[in-house]
Amino acid sequence: MEVQQTLTVCVTGAAGQIAYSFIPLLLSGQVFGQVKINLRLLDIPKMETALKGVVMEIEDCAYPLIGDIQTGSNPKELFKNCDLIVFLGGFPRLPGMERKDLLQKNANIFKEQGEALQEVGKDDVKCVVVANPANTNCLILSRYATKIPRQNFTCLTRLDQNRAYAQVALALNKPLNSLKNIIIWGNHSTTQYPSIEHATADGQSFVLPDQGQFIERIQKRGAEVLNARGNSSVFSAANAVKDHIKDWFNGREDTLLSLGVLSNGEYGVQSGLCFSYPIRCLGAFKYEIVGNLELSDFSKQKLKVTEEELIQEQGLAESI
Incomplete structure (x- = not known):
């Protein structure tokens, strides 16, 4: 070594x-x-x-x-x-x-x-x-x-992304490594938007039987774990921290990753908010926000909800 x-x-x-x-x-x-x-x-x-x-x-x-x-x-x-x-x-x-x-x-x-x-x-x-x-x-x-x-x-929003990948793999009965580009938008909270709009399985787009149930499951997964084990997520959170840093450090350009970063106004989100975006990790602790994805009206509405919550949180923080 x-x-x-x-x-x-x-x-x-x-x-x-x-x-x-x-x-x-x-x-x-x-x-x-x-x-x-x-x-x-x-x-x-x-x-x-x-x-x-x-x-x-x-x-x-x-x-x-x-x-x-x-x-x-x-x-x-x-x-x-x-x-x-x-x-x-x-x-x-x-x-x-x-x-x-x-x-x-x-x-x-x-x-x-x-x-x-x-x-x-x-x-x-x-x-x-x-x-x-x-x-x-x-x-x-x-x-x-x-x-x-x-x-x-x-x-960290990688934990939410990992959860989303796991749930999609279960729903489609597909291996995890066949999936790409599942994205977490917005706040690490129950307003986050786990999106499959640009995701693929074996290179093909897909739909889920109940997208609303999938979104809610990811939004509330932390509470589900807490209720089941009497404590919050621990080793899954640690594993997500590892994934976040590893990919940020080494680079991973083959798929979109989810990181909360400071917004410059991408996708109409208020500049300055810390917002989870689709990210391409370039290595050496460098990244770029992928800013050219087309969004459906459904996705735009979901982004607005989570943005509004972050604006409220920002206002509360500034008032302290």
Whole structure:
């Protein structure tokens, strides 16, 4: 094994369940391949002892790719010199909590972390926001870290795309690798639009017996998992983070991928919103929004619904 490169990666919420599933993927080469990883693990102060336990387990795995490890609760210390930061940490939605309350809690967290990025972060650091509400958290982060290029901020909608692929494969009784170009538009929420309008199976377009049921199933899949196991998605979320970063880093031009990125007005979406679009990953952490797809009136209406929700979230975040 010849290691060709070293990257410094910070994971926030690093004592949490998604991090516990993601870190082994990262350190075993499933994200970047044979790249050495200097690891930074960030969590709130009361979790620092738990972080020590995470480090012990990393040591006990004897990963050949691990470099140095630092842990702590101060983003201004751990964000320094990072090439990539994976934002898993956020305030969870508690029973009885309205979405506005969740936005307020997380707006303050991502404001603080954006300010830390602005002060100590590398000018070309790449950011992946997973903590919900992911799109608006990503928007807030970018607003307070203005020295970093807009295209370096992304949020996770790959989990929704993976879910959509799996459900289509089941519905059509087709292998997953026969499918292409299933797209997630908009917000990582129940207004998201999982679209098969430009999708193919074995190179051919297709229809589903009940498209409305398919859309609703993907929109509510997170709640379905939560109800079934008594906890939110964990290893499927970690796997989606792996897929998101791997394809962004290595490039994958053979199919359209779904990433939440900052809009420049594509498809009439308000500029500045963090919106999930059809993306072509070009490699070396570069991507392009595929902006020339023809949309049906049905799709345009679905995009409008999810855009309006993101505009509302943006307004709530700005009022805090």
